[in-house]
Amino acid sequence: MTRAWLLAAALAALAATAARADDKRAPLDPDKPEVAAAGDKKGPPPAEYTLTVKEGAWRVRVTLRPGQPEPGQKLELLFDVARHPDIPDPQYGDRIPLQGARLFVTMSGAGRPERHRLWPMGDSGVYGTHWTPSERGLWTVSLAPIDPKADAPTLDFQLGAAVPMPASSEGQAVRSTRVVRVGARPSEAGKPTLEALMKQLGARWLELGRGLPEADEKAALAAIMHLVSDLAGSAPRGFASDSAEFDNIARKLKADVELYAAGPAEARAQQLSATETETCLRCHVKFRDGVVSDVSKWPEVTPWRK
Amino acid sequence: MAQVTWRAPLLSLLLLAALPALARDQISAGDRGAGSGLWRVHCHGCHGDGQGPTSVGKALGAPQLRDAARLDARTDEQLVATILKGGPGPGSPAFGGFLSLLDAADLVAFLRAPLLSMADLFPESAAYTYKRYTIGPSQLARAEALAGHLAADERELTVFSVYGGQRPAFGPRLVHPDDHVGLDDLSPKARLGYLVFGPMPAGEGAQGTVALALSPGFTVVKVVGLPGTGDLHKLAAAAVGKGSRNPGERKPFVFKPSPERAHALTRLYARAVEASALAAKEEADRHLFDPPEPTAKVRPSESGE
Numbered sequence: 163m164t165r166a167w168l169l170a171a172a173l174a175a176l177a178a179t180a181a182r183a184d185d186k187r188a189p190l191d192p193d194k195p196e197v198a199a200a201g202d203k204k205g206p207p208p209a210e211y212t213l214t215v216k217e218g219a220w221r222v223r224v225t226l227r228p229g230q231p232e233p234g235q236k237l238e239l240l241f242d243v244a245r246h247p248d249i250p251d252p253q254y255g256d257r258i259p260l261q262g263a264r265l266f267v268t269m270s271g272a273g274r275p276e277r278h279r280l281w282p283m284g285d286s287g288v289y290g291t292h293w294t295p296s297e298r299g300l301w302t303v304s305l306a307p308i309d310p311k312a313d314a315p316t317l318d319f320q321l322g323a324a325v326p327m328p329a330s331s332e333g334q335a336v337r338s339t340r341v342v343r344v345g346a347r348p349s350e351a352g353k354p355t356l357e358a359l360m361k362q363l364g365a366r367w368l369e370l371g372r373g374l375p376e377a378d379e380k381a382a383l384a385a386i387m388h389l390v391s392d393l394a395g396s397a398p399r400g401f402a403s404d405s406a407e408f409d410n411i412a413r414k415l416k417a418d419v420e421l422y423a424a425g426p427a428e429a430r431a432q433q434l435s436a437t438e439t440e441t442c443l444r445c446h447v448k449f450r451d452g453v454v455s456d457v458s459k460w461p462e463v464t465p466w467r468k
Numbered sequence: 469m470a471q472v473t474w475r476a477p478l479l480s481l482l483l484l485a486a487l488p489a490l491a492r493d494q495i496s497a498g499d500r501g502a503g504s505g506l507w508r509v510h511c512h513g514c515h516g517d518g519q520g521p522t523s524v525g526k527a528l529g530a531p532q533l534r535d536a537a538r539l540d541a542r543t544d545e546q547l548v549a550t551i552l553k554g555g556p557g558p559g560s561p562a563f564g565g566f567l568s569l570l571d572a573a574d575l576v577a578f579l580r581a582p583l584l585s586m587a588d589l590f591p592e593s594a595a596y597t598y599k600r601y602t603i604g605p606s607q608l609a610r611a612e613a614l615a616g617h618l619a620a621d622e623r624e625l626t627v628f629s630v631y632g633g634q635r636p637a638f639g640p641r642l643v644h645p646d647d648h649v650g651l652d653d654l655s656p657k658a659r660l661g662y663l664v665f666g667p668m669p670a671g672e673g674a675q676g677t678v679a680l681a682l683s684p685g686f687t688v689v690k691v692v693g694l695p696g697t698g699d700l701h702k703l704a705a706a707a708v709g710k711g712s713r714n715p716g717e718r719k720p721f722v723f724k725p726s727p728e729r730a731h732a733l734t735r736l737y738a739r740a741v742e743a744s745a746l747a748a749k750e751e752a753d754r755h756l757f758d759p760p761e762p763t764a765k766v767r768p769s770e771s772g773e
Contacts (some may be wrong), residue, residue, distance in 0.1 A: 236502045238570065266495050277495045279544070281573055292499035292570045307637075308495070363568065368505040443513030443524065451561035453528055463527050464561055 213319065213333030215305075219245050220315035221257075222305065229335045231323040234372070239267065240290040241280060241305060243283050243315060259287025260315075262387060264308040267291060272299030279308070295323035324421070356396045360450075363389045370422075371434045383423050390416045398449055407458070411445045473534040479635060481771065494639055495587065496545045496577045498570060503578025506571055510563060528559030536583045536679060536694060541598045543642050554638035574760045582695045586630065586640045587682045589690050590660050593640040594633040599747060600626045611714050615731075615738035617746040622735070625743040626635070627665040628644070631752065656751055659684050662744040666736035669728050670697050684748075686741050687711045690735065703729055711737060 215222045223242040229285025231237045237364035243260040250256045265280040274297035295301060301322055307314035307381065320328045327333070354362075366389065369382040393412035397405035417438040425433055440460070445453040456464040476639050509584060511533070511589035514525035521530040531538065539547070551572040554562035563572070586593050603623045612618055629696045631654045632638070645651040676697025681690040690702035708725045720735070723730035 225584050236499060278499070279495045279497060281569055283569065290570055292502050294499050294501045364566070367509060372505070438509065439513050442509070447524070447528070452561045455560055456603065461524050463524055465528055
């Protein structure tokens with residue numbers, strides 16, 4: 163009897179040990195990676211990341227949008243370039259923005275190097291460009307004036323694409339941004355404007371046909387379906403008499419997206435192109451661009467001579 | 469001996485193949501990849517895929533945008549402004565409401581990416597200007613004597629006049645044809661040559677585009693096919709160095725593997741020479757009253773007095 167009890171206790175102890183061992187091994191299971199679990203806790207990636215790079219009296223505040231660069235995903239690089247003189251300037255004080263400069267950036271390191279010119283963004287001393295990292299890894303971003311003799315900073319910093327930012331580029335990650343619309347009428351406050359709706363739809367639409375992983379494509383399609391459902395009844399101002407036509411096109415777009423989602427992968431590129439020509443363009447030339455007065459006999463159109 | 473015969477064309481072929489890559493290493497206006505997606509969504513429906521506008525685009529008067537002559541005649545800033553504010557025609561909408569400045573720059577980078585830049589054809593170029601010329605009756609007779617009858621639309625051609633000198637870091641500088649002060653600064657002595665673009669059969673009924681670079685003496689310097697035109701290296705090898713300022717010495721190009729391509733190049737050359745001659749004459753008129761170049765002073769002792 164005692165032996166039976168001892169055997170039962172030993173078996174229970176072995177089972178408990180095995181369970182603990184399973185618990186320890188669980189994160190190493192390829193189906194449940196530890197990173198994904200941590201990612202769930204972290205929430206969405208940061209909307210932007212800012213860091214400051216110094217060179218002599220120059221201070222360059224760099225903003226990356228989105229905050230975590232990924233290979234194959236467009237990154238907005240903004241450079242707020244200013245000089246901080248020892249003796250404050252009578253007009254600008256202790257911060258003199260660099261105006262009218264012709265600058266360029268070189269991205270090199272993990273993949274094919276690229277050189278982009280920087281465009282003045284409107285705000286004094288702020289320049290920017292778009293860049294899509296081609297590879298995962300550390301990249302060196304070098305800022306320099308196009309004319310080597312120009313009075314402008316020459317500096318570089320590193321950023322990580324799908325890898326953590328290096329310690330040398332320590333900065334601040336901004337998790338999310340929110341725009342509060344003050345004074346909006348209560349009836350409009352909850353419903354996005356057509357412009358906002360189309361902006362989101364355009365951003366999501368660009369994710370289709372890029373060969374994204376199936377899960378990402380499905381997420382984009384789900385978002386598109388949700389946005390497209392809100393389109394009918396949102397004819398732009400000035401087209402009240404043509405709202406039925408707008409709604410018809412919106413319904414056709416919804417049907418097209420459903421067809422795209424249900425269709426085989428090899429037919430998707432053709433379906434996407436057909437939708438863009440038959441539905442998107444048809445709506446845009448009349449309701450957005452206003453260059454066509456009649457799209458009822460599409461693709462035959464009647465130009466709208468303004 | 470056979471090896472020597474083969475090496476030279478192979479080397480020139482490799483060099484020509486490397487030319488577009490050189491251009492792509494230059495500073496880009498933006499993100500070509502992002503521009504490709506924007507092109508698909510916003511532009512492709514009217515402007516098409518490089519083979520000309522679609523049927524909707526034709527109805528709205530949309531031009532072929534991936535056109536080297538059109539793009540080389542505009543700066544990045546001008547192209548960005550056209551995208552955001554709209555073109556001159558009523559069918560050209562302003563995209564400023566839903567595309568940002570950087571999006572427009574991405575589109576410009578995408579449009580320019582596969583095309584040749586001025587630096588590809590004239591590596592020493594520092595500045596260039598352009599103008600569209602209509603070939604007059606006397607020039608037309610000369611051109612038709614070389615290339616046969618020219619249709620009405622073939623009597624017009626855009627000529628790029630290319631100049632050397634101190635090259636800006638950003639690549640050759642475009643001097644707008646309305647910038648008279650800028651044009652005065654372009655010295656005839658610094659002129660490197662002329663560049664024109666024209667049609668070239670690309671096989672199976674398709675039409676491509678060829679860039680033809682001429683020296684100031686109207687000999688062929690380079691012949692480069694734009695993407696989609698097919699391999700023009702052998703045709704280029706047969707044509708480079710040919711041509712002359714003297715009309716009597718000009719002869720049709722001969723290329724037995726593809727007579728129709730040789731004929732297309734001859735037609736383009738005939739038009740290019742006459743249009744470039746007009747550009748040269750206009751330039752000479754512009755500099756007619758320029759002060760003479762200072763000559764070195766001669767000391768009396770050296771002159772023997």
